[in-house]
Amino acid sequence: MAKFDINILGCGSALPTIRHGASSQVLDIRDKLYMIDCGEGTQLRLRQHHIKFTRLNHIFISHLHGDHCFGLPGLISTLGMLGRLGDFTIHGPKELETYMTPILNLFCQHLPYKVILHTIDPQKRELIMEDHSIKVYSIPLKHRVPCCGYLVEEKPTSAHIIREMTDFYKIPVFRLDRIREGADFVTPEGKIIPNHLLTRPAEPAKKYAYCSDTLPLESVIEQVQGVDLLYHEATFGMTEKKRAKETCHSTAAQAADIANRAKVGQLMLGHYSARYEDITPLEQEAKRIFKNTIMANEGMCISLK
Amino acid sequence: MAKFDINILGCGSALPTIRHGASSQVLDIRDKLYMIDCGEGTQLRLRQHHIKFTRLNHIFISHLHGDHCFGLPGLISTLGMLGRLGDFTIHGPKELETYMTPILNLFCQHLPYKVILHTIDPQKRELIMEDHSIKVYSIPLKHRVPCCGYLVEEKPTSAHIIREMTDFYKIPVFRLDRIREGADFVTPEGKIIPNHLLTRPAEPAKKYAYCSDTLPLESVIEQVQGVDLLYHEATFGMTEKKRAKETCHSTAAQAADIANRAKVGQLMLGHYSARYEDITPLEQEAKRIFKNTIMANEGMCISLK
Numbered sequence: 001m002a003k004f005d006i007n008i009l010g011c012g013s014a015l016p017t018i019r020h021g022a023s024s025q026v027l028d029i030r031d032k033l034y035m036i037d038c039g040e041g042t043q044l045r046l047r048q049h050h051i052k053f054t055r056l057n058h059i060f061i062s063h064l065h066g067d068h069c070f071g072l073p074g075l076i077s078t079l080g081m082l083g084r085l086g087d088f089t090i091h092g093p094k095e096l097e098t099y100m101t102p103i104l105n106l107f108c109q110h111l112p113y114k115v116i117l118h119t120i121d122p123q124k125r126e127l128i129m130e131d132h133s134i135k136v137y138s139i140p141l142k143h144r145v146p147c148c149g150y151l152v153e154e155k156p157t158s159a160h161i162i163r164e165m166t167d168f169y170k171i172p173v174f175r176l177d178r179i180r181e182g183a184d185f186v187t188p189e190g191k192i193i194p195n196h197l198l199t200r201p202a203e204p205a206k207k208y209a210y211c212s213d214t215l216p217l218e219s220v221i222e223q224v225q226g227v228d229l230l231y232h233e234a235t236f237g238m239t240e241k242k243r244a245k246e247t248c249h250s251t252a253a254q255a256a257d258i259a260n261r262a263k264v265g266q267l268m269l270g271h272y273s274a275r276y277e278d279i280t281p282l283e284q285e286a287k288r289i290f291k292n293t294i295m296a297n298e299g300m301c302i303s304l305k
Numbered sequence: 306m307a308k309f310d311i312n313i314l315g316c317g318s319a320l321p322t323i324r325h326g327a328s329s330q331v332l333d334i335r336d337k338l339y340m341i342d343c344g345e346g347t348q349l350r351l352r353q354h355h356i357k358f359t360r361l362n363h364i365f366i367s368h369l370h371g372d373h374c375f376g377l378p379g380l381i382s383t384l385g386m387l388g389r390l391g392d393f394t395i396h397g398p399k400e401l402e403t404y405m406t407p408i409l410n411l412f413c414q415h416l417p418y419k420v421i422l423h424t425i426d427p428q429k430r431e432l433i434m435e436d437h438s439i440k441v442y443s444i445p446l447k448h449r450v451p452c453c454g455y456l457v458e459e460k461p462t463s464a465h466i467i468r469e470m471t472d473f474y475k476i477p478v479f480r481l482d483r484i485r486e487g488a489d490f491v492t493p494e495g496k497i498i499p500n501h502l503l504t505r506p507a508e509p510a511k512k513y514a515y516c517s518d519t520l521p522l523e524s525v526i527e528q529v530q531g532v533d534l535l536y537h538e539a540t541f542g543m544t545e546k547k548r549a550k551e552t553c554h555s556t557a558a559q560a561a562d563i564a565n566r567a568k569v570g571q572l573m574l575g576h577y578s579a580r581y582e583d584i585t586p587l588e589q590e591a592k593r594i595f596k597n598t599i600m601a602n603e604g605m606c607i608s609l610k
Contacts, residue, residue, distance in 0.1 A: 015386050016379075018352055040379040041346045047323055066382045066412050070375075074321075074345040077371045081320050095411060102407045106400060107371050 002133075004029050004154060004206045004304040006229065009045040011270035011296035013213075013235050013249075014067045016040070020272060021298055022067040023212060025231070026051055027152060030133045035059040036150055036210050042071035043078050049299060053079060058129060060136065061092030062212060063122070063147035064099055073103050080111040087114045091128050091136075093146040094119040122148030125223060139223050141214035143248045149211035151223060159199035169193055206304040209264075212271045215245065216254035221262045228304045230264040231296065233271035237282050240273075252282040256289035270296035307438075309334050309459060309511045309609040311534065314350040316575035316601035318518075318540050318554075319372045321345070325577060326603055327372040328517060330536070331356055332457060335438045340364040341455055341515050347376035348383050354604060358384060363434060365441065366397030367517060368427070368452035369404055378408050385416040392419045396433050396441075398451040399424040427453030430528060444528050446519035448553045454516035456528065464504035474498055511609040514569075517576045520550065521559035526567045533609045535569040536601065538576035542587050545578075557587040561594035575601035 005028040012020025022039020026046070033056040035042075046053060053075075061069050072090065079088065090096060097117050104115060120128055120138055123146065129136040132155070139149035158180040166176065171185050179185060185193040209224040212233035224230050235249035244251050252269055259267035267290050272279050279295055286293040294302075310333040317325025327344020331351070338361040340347075351358060361384075366374050377395065384393065395401060402422050409420060425433055425443055428451065434441040437460070444454035463485040471481065476490055484490060490498040514529040517538035529535050540554035549556050557574055564572035572595050577584055584600055591598040599607075 015383060016349055016352070018349075021349070022379075040376070041349060044321055044323075044326070044346055047321070064411065066379055070379045070382075071345070074327075074371055074375045077375075078320060098407065098411055102403065106369065106403055 001203055001305070002030050002154070002157060004208070006208060006231070006268075006302045006304070007049060007051060008270070008296045008298060008300040008302075009042055009049065010039050010298060011272065012067070013271050013273050014065065015274040016067070017274045019277070020274075021045060022070065023062075023271060024071065025210065026056070027208065029152075029154065031055065032057065032131070032133060034134070034136075034152070037062055037068040037212070038071040038075060039067045040070040040074075043075045045298070046075075053082060054084070057086065057088060058136075059088075059090045060128070060150045060210075061090060061096055062141070062149060062210070063093060063143055063145050064095040065143075065145060065213070068213075069096075069099065072100065073107060076104075076111070076115060077107060080108065080113065084113045087116055089116040089118050089129070091118045091120055093122045093148070095146065120148070122146045137223075139209065139211060139220060141211060141220070142217055143213045143215070147213060149209060149214070149220070151227070152208045152210075154205040154207065156205045157202040159195075159202050162198055162200060165193075165198050169198075171198070208304065211258075213249055215248050216250045216258055221258055224258070224262045224264060226263055226265075228265040229268060229302060230259050230262065230266070231268045231270060232258060234269040234282055234286065235271050235273045237276070238285055252286040253289055256286035256293060259286075259290040259293070265292070267293045268296050268302065269293060306508055306610070307335050307459070307462060309513070311513060311536070311573075311607045311609070312354060312356060313575070313601045313603060313605040313607075314347055314354065315344050315603060316577065317372070318576050318578050319370065320579040321372070322579045324582070325579075326350060327375065328367075328576060329376065330515065331361070332513065334457075334459065336360065337362065337436070337438060339439070339441075339457070342367055342373040342517070343376040343380060344372045345375040345379075348380045350603070351380075358387060359389070362391065362393060363441075364393075364395045365433070365455045366395060366401055367446070367454060367515070368398060368448055368450050369400040370448075370450060370518070373518075374401075374404065377405065378412060381409075381416070381420060382412060385413065385418065389418045392421055394421040394423050394434070396423045396425055398427045398453070400451065425453070427451045442528075444514065444516060444525060446516060446525070447522055448518045448520070452518060454514060454519070454525070456532070457513045457515075459510040459512065461510045462507040464500075464507050467503055467505060470498075470503050474503075476503070513609065516563075518554055520553050521555045521563055526563055529563070529567045529569060531568055531570075533570040534573060534607060535564050535567065535571070536573045536575060537563060539574040539587055539591065540576050540578045542581070542590055557591040558594055561591035561598060564591075564595040564598070570597070571607075572598045573601050573607065574598060 009024035010021030207227040232255035234252035314329035315326030328342040512532040537560035539557040
């Protein structure tokens with residue numbers, strides 16, 4: 001089965017602690033890496049978790065708060081020192097340009113590769129990036145600054161050939177591509193072998209959604225409907241509901257309610273406020289509403305099946 | 306004795322490794338903290354080493370390479386979230402302004418305290434900062450970008466009153482300040498009690514010099530003459546002398562030669578290239594030239610006596 005792993009590099013909120021670092025995740029999908037958010041210290045976490053920098057070509061920034069983007073300059077510099085040559089694209093709200101352009105000018109004059117800043121409108125749901133393996137869409141969120149989440153959809157793979165059957169019917173190799181795409185096979189004697197006898201269906205395409213930082217939003221429910229895994233911020237517990245609203249964050253209960261109504265496969269909570277030395281109360285609060293909830297933690301790797 | 310501690314937060318070079326972080330040190334002098342350089346992850350190191358952010362009012366940046374300043378935005382933001390109110394001064398070459406002004410505008414609009422950017426000419430030896438406890442001078446260095454080291458000189462403390470003697474002669478409290486400054490005491494009977502019977506001399510003022518990143522410079526020898534501790538970069542060993550010169554860095558042997566000729570009390574090496582998994586060869590190379598050499602390491606604290 002094609003690989004679709006989510007590596008948690010940091011899942012704390014603005015005030016970093018010894019327990020949790022600033023936000024960053026790396027998706028390891030088929031043979032490529034994609035990063036979502038890049039807080040201070042992200043490049044060090046990549047090293048600690050032995051994640052190879054070289055397969056990383058795209059970073060998606062949710063919003064321009066320091067705990068989601070202060071790791072970019074260091075990571076970009078390090079990739080240069082490691083001799084990277086291929087283009088590198090950072091996607092994010094337009095303030096990304098205001099932030100990064102002076103830094104690239106001052107620190108990265110001699111970078112051996114090109115940094116492309118792809119600015120997006122975080123208030124629109126749009127296709128942000130597409131390659132051989134995935135499509136990435138923005139998910140408009142509501143925070144104190146322009147902000148969006150990201151929906152990462154695997155592209156459907158083609159059906160699997162059942163080798164025993166194609167050998168049995170002596171099907172020539174040049175016909176296999178069409179059979180993968182759904183064609184039947186006609187033997188030289190004119191007998192039709194239906195496609196379903198020759199192939200096993202492809203695995204359903206996997207979907208992952210990242211929503212941080214945000215107030216709980218009705219509009220998100222529809223956009224993350226049925227995803228295999230939803231990462232939703234839960235900066236606070238329900239006892240801090242007022243504070244969550246004031247600071248444009250969500251509680252664990254609110255995140256679980258969204259997961260429940262969106263019928264997602266699994267919910268992962270993160271972006272914990274520094275006040276929670278123990279996140280068990282957040283977990284319990286969410287699980288009462290949506291049982292299949294897990295708590296993000298640095299170094300964690302979740303494989304979508 | 307007045308406290309003068311040097312805490313090593315990071316002593317690696319540009320490419321961070323799991324062994325060594327980006328450059329940063331905190332000097333803990335009497336009741337205040339002073340930081341020199343602030344690479345990515347510095348605020349996390351402060352927390353790991355339980356160093357209280359609140360007593361920090363000045364940061365001195367040697368030069369505008371990422372591994373010496375990419376930790377500033379995160380640290381400044383965190384100080385704001387912790388409710389800091391007092392002014393905060395960052396000293397450094399003029400590119401500091403080019404770097405920090407856009408970041409302060411974008412990320413720090415609502416900071417509850419004032420960040421003062423004090424830009425200096427790193428090619429001149431100048432008094433950069435003075436307070437009750439210390440004077441800080443720039444030390445012009447030679448690197449690929451404008452760069453200076455810093456000489457931190459403790460101010461002389463006044464002599465110590467010998468309480469038994471001032472009690473014995475019934476010296477009134479209001480005379481003690483003048484005695485501390487060197488005055489003799491005249492008893493009501495006209496007898497002169499010489500100052501040296503009433504006081505113990507103050508400890509000699511301590512001096513610390515930080516020189517990173519730089520080619521080895523003759524001019525530095527005079528400026529760091531006789532300091533208690535010299536931190537000098539030793540990015541490479543002598544087998545990499547050519548590479549050191551090309552990249553405007555020093556070898557361990559060159560750093561030791563400077564320490565030797567400047568007759569410093571102790572030499573501390575740091576800013577090790579990522580290529581050295583084991584820094585013992587650098588240590589041995591330096592000790593052959595200057596015996597009292599120590600190797601910087603994250604978490605180390607050196608107290609000047």
